[in-house]
Amino acid sequence: MASVSEMYDVGWEEMRDKLRKWREENCRNSEQIVDVGEELISEHASKLGDDIWIIYEQVMIAALDCSRDDLALTCLQELEKQFSDSHRVKRLSGMRLEALERYDEANKDYDAILQDDPTNTAARKRKISILKAQGKSAEAIRELNEYLEQFVGDQEAWHELSELYINEHDYGKAAFCLEELMMTNPHNHLYCEQYAEVKYTQGGLENLELSRKYFAQALRLNNRNMRALFGLYMSASHIAASPKVSAKVKKDNMKYAAWAATQINRAYKYTDTLKRHIVHLGGHAEAAMKQYPLPVFDSGWLVAGPRRTNAP
Amino acid sequence: MPIQLTSQAYCKMLLHAAKYPHCAVNGLLVAEKTKEKKKDSHSEPVLCVDCVPLFHGTLALAPMLEVALTLIDTWCKENNYIIAGYYQANERTKDSRPNQVAEKVAARISENFSDAAIVMVDNSRLTMSCFEPIVVIYDHHENKWKSRDVTSDCFEDWSEAQKITSALLEGRSYENLIDFDNHLDDLRNDWTNPVINKSVLDLC
Numbered sequence: 001m002a003s004v005s006e007m008y009d010v011g012w013e014e015m016r017d018k019l020r021k022w023r024e025e026n027c028r029n030s031e032q033i034v035d036v037g038e039e040l041i042s043e044h045a046s047k048l049g050d051d052i053w054i055i056y057e058q059v060m061i062a063a064l065d066c067s068r069d070d071l072a073l074t075c076l077q078e079l080e081k082q083f084s085d086s087h088r089v090k091r092l093s094g095m096r097l098e099a100l101e102r103y104d105e106a107n108k109d110y111d112a113i114l115q116d117d118p119t120n121t122a123a124r125k126r127k128i129s130i131l132k133a134q135g136k137s138a139e140a141i142r143e144l145n146e147y148l149e150q151f152v153g154d155q156e157a158w159h160e161l162s163e164l165y166i167n168e169h170d171y172g173k174a175a176f177c178l179e180e181l182m183m184t185n186p187h188n189h190l191y192c193e194q195y196a197e198v199k200y201t202q203g204g205l206e207n208l209e210l211s212r213k214y215f216a217q218a219l220r221l222n223n224r225n226m227r228a229l230f231g232l233y234m235s236a237s238h239i240a241a242s243p244k245v246s247a248k249v250k251k252d253n254m255k256y257a258a259w260a261a262t263q264i265n266r267a268y269k270y271t272d273t274l275k276r277h278i279v280h281l282g283g284h285a286e287a288a289m290k291q292y293p294l295p296v297f298d299s300g301w302l303v304a305g306p307r308r309t310n311a312p
Numbered sequence: 313m314p315i316q317l318t319s320q321a322y323c324k325m326l327l328h329a330a331k332y333p334h335c336a337v338n339g340l341l342v343a344e345k346t347k348e349k350k351k352d353s354h355s356e357p358v359l360c361v362d363c364v365p366l367f368h369g370t371l372a373l374a375p376m377l378e379v380a381l382t383l384i385d386t387w388c389k390e391n392n393y394i395i396a397g398y399y400q401a402n403e404r405t406k407d408s409r410p411n412q413v414a415e416k417v418a419a420r421i422s423e424n425f426s427d428a429a430i431v432m433v434d435n436s437r438l439t440m441s442c443f444e445p446i447v448v449i450y451d452h453h454e455n456k457w458k459s460r461d462v463t464s465d466c467f468e469d470w471s472e473a474q475k476i477t478s479a480l481l482e483g484r485s486y487e488n489l490i491d492f493d494n495h496l497d498d499l500r501n502d503w504t505n506p507v508i509n510k511s512v513l514d515l516c
Contacts, residue, residue: 201374
């Protein structure tokens with residue numbers, strides 16, 4: 001099989017920079033990381049300098065994701081040689097045991113870290129992940145709640161907890177977690193939009209109205225968020241169709257739904273035009289998309305909505 | 313009427329599961345709409361010719377699911393299809409039972425198609441070579457979902473399905489699979505997956 005550098009015509013620096021980008025963006029494209037990282041480590045280790053250690057860590061975790069225990073072990077052994085008493089490396093060793101489903105041994109590793117350093121958040125979170133992997137959702141939720149009492153600012157943990165609650169269909173508590181996230185990240189359109197989805201799923205007129213408000217807020221924060229646009233349409237339509245609302249509320253929501261529908265149709269019409277161009281260019285979608293970098297989107301094809309005194 | 317799967321439907325389901333190994337995934341199965349049902353056609357299987365991959369990650373939220381059902385329903389009407397089933401692969405390897413989400417969606421589908429089935433992917437048996445079918449089919453009997461033994465009869469052509477799925481998994485075609493979530497991220501992504509459909513056709 002051709003090497004990555006041959007297939008994509010890249011040098012080792014580009015490969016190293018790509019790995020850094022994926023690290024910074026916390027991408028979980030493990031197969032790609034393994035492909036690029038394995039080649040970088042085996043062919044260009046000497047050129048990487050001190051970067052090599054963080055690359056070993058990144059590649060090891062990706063290797064676990066791809067069941068490449070051979071590669072994971074190699075990386076781990078290099079790290080253990082270099083950083084013999086490190087908690088960070090011990091956590092990686094624990095993760096490897098988790099991947100092999102040797103949960104009791106992994107827990108021993110994490111407990112050892114916590115004996116030494118009770119504030120080690122990484123080890124605590126791994127223990128919670130083990131509970132999740134074993135299907136013990138109630139315990140995982142309990143432990144995560146306890147963790148968050150101590151580490152209130154851990155956003156990753158709040159988000160994980162919201163997902164655990166959603167999977168248990170406990171939408172009220174999931175909403176609470178997302179509220180925490182929205183408070184600390186008021187400009188994050190994704191949290192707004194997820195909160196709106198949870199409220200919508202909870203159901204009931206009050207929750208639908210809240211959901212519509214937060215879909216609208218998400219759209220204001222990012223006027224290209226299609227989920228927010230669709231959500232606004234769905235929630236406004238449901239409110240308008242409810243027998244319990246006043247005539248004014250019905251009329252307002254029909255207006256919001258109609259506006260959303262127009263925007264959705266415009267978006268699809270634009271996409272269809274683009275797709276026809278792509279077909280015209282012989283179906284090579286990826287290459288075509290590069291030729292059409294969507295300047296129209298950047299100028300905000302989603303009109304900011306009718307001017308209104310009350311937020312939708 | 314039990315359902316049967318074509319190679320295209322089966323392989324796209326597995327490609328979806330393979331694309332997101334760390335997430336739960338789900339999707340819809342569509343069948344060709346037949347004319348009037350004859351009284352004695354109850355033993356004829358319903359052929360699911362295609363599937364539409366829906367979401368990955370969090371499956372238990374309603375709004376986007378409703379949007380997907382509406383849009384896919386419209387697409388079905390344009391192509392003379394009907395939504396005939398639902399598939400799901402759970403997040404954990406050892407978990408292959410249908411959960412509340414699966415039952416709710418299937419109940420919704422059953423409103424328009426009385427013999428809707430749930431197809432669960434058995435993650436623990438997912439391999440590149442696909443020696444054996446790794447789905448479990450659930451039919452609705454007396455208010456409960458009961459699993460049925462899956463044999464090669466559940467496929468239009470099992471050996472073809474096996475060959476194609478294995479080839480596409482090896483070739484990492486799942487990197488190009490588009491689900492409804494991908495579509496919502498970027499409307500240009502086509503959830504009908506014409507590219508993968510063409511690959512399947514080329515391998516037939």
